[in-house]
Amino acid sequence: xxxxxxxxxxxxxxxxxxxxxxDEIADSADASDPLDYIHGQGxxxxxxxxxxxxxxxxxxxxxxxxPVDGYGERMxxxxxxxxxxxxxxxxxxxIGNSLNLQDDQSDQVFTGYIHSFxxxxxxxxxxxxxxxxxxxxxxxxxxxxxxxxxxLESGLHQHDCSCCGGCGDEHSCG
Numbered sequence: 001x002x003x004x005x006x007x008x009x010x011x012x013x014x015x016x017x018x019x020x021x022x023d024e025i026a027d028s029a030d031a032s033d034p035l036d037y038i039h040g041q042g043x044x045x046x047x048x049x050x051x052x053x054x055x056x057x058x059x060x061x062x063x064x065x066x067p068v069d070g071y072g073e074r075m076x077x078x079x080x081x082x083x084x085x086x087x088x089x090x091x092x093x094x095i096g097n098s099l100n101l102q103d104d105q106s107d108q109v110f111t112g113y114i115h116s117f118x119x120x121x122x123x124x125x126x127x128x129x130x131x132x133x134x135x136x137x138x139x140x141x142x143x144x145x146x147x148x149x150x151x152l153e154s155g156l157h158q159h160d161c162s163c164c165g166g167c168g169d170e171h172s173c174g
Contacts (some may be wrong), residue, residue, distance in 0.1 A: 005144040007055045009040030010152060014143030015052070020136040031142045038147045038156050045070045048137055055141045065135040074132035080112070081121040093117045099124060 007013050014034040019027040029035045037043040039052070047069025055061060067073050087093075093114050101124070102109050112124035147156070 003057055005056065005146075007039055007052045007141060007144060010147050011039045012143075012145050012147045012151065012156060013037055013039050013052065013141065016140040016142050018138045020138075021130055021133050026130070031140065034142050036143075036156060038151060041152075041155075043156070045135075047135075048139075052139065052141070057141050057144055060138070060140045063137045063139060065137065067132050067134065070133070070135045071128040071130040072132075074127050078126040079115050080124050080126060082124055084117075084120055084122060087122065093122050 005011065014036050015029065016031040016034045017027075017029055018025060035044075039049065045065060047065035048063060050069070051061065051063040051065075095114050095116065097114050099112050099114065100109055101112050110126065112126045113129060115123040115125040117123060
């Protein structure tokens with residue numbers, strides 16, 4: 001591993017981190033199983049990506065990300081009401097449960113979270129669960145390498161190659 005490499009666009013970065021939201025651990029990846037991503041390609045939130053730029057392997061940094069550079073501000077108009085008749089009769093909504101929804105016009109699929117319900121409607125929050133939250137990341141760069149042309153074209157796919165019996169030609173079963 002070239003120790004002189006810096007986190008920059010089109011580099012595959014291996015990132016260990018602990019994410020705190022409201023002083024609680026919300027997510028993490030340790031050095032033995034880090035998050036691998038291609039820097040500068042929009043794979044991670046902008047505020048985190050910007051603050052990681054220029055770091056090298058072994059660097060540790062605590063990063064605070066404001067909502068605008070994370071998952072956005074909460075939008076009150078993103079709570080929608082769905083008629084109970086859209087759900088099967090036996091469906092019992094649970095506050096906080098996720099629902100995969102599809103827009104009839106665009107066919108876009110997105111996730112919503114049950115906010116509240118009554119006998120006639122289910123209110124679904126379309127905000128990301130971390131919208132409006134200050135995010136605190138304790139990070140460590142555990143690896144950096146240039147992304148291959150294939151990775152830049154098709155993205156970085158984390159897998160163990162068991163899908164095809166092995167990656168003899170470096171990630172051939174993407």
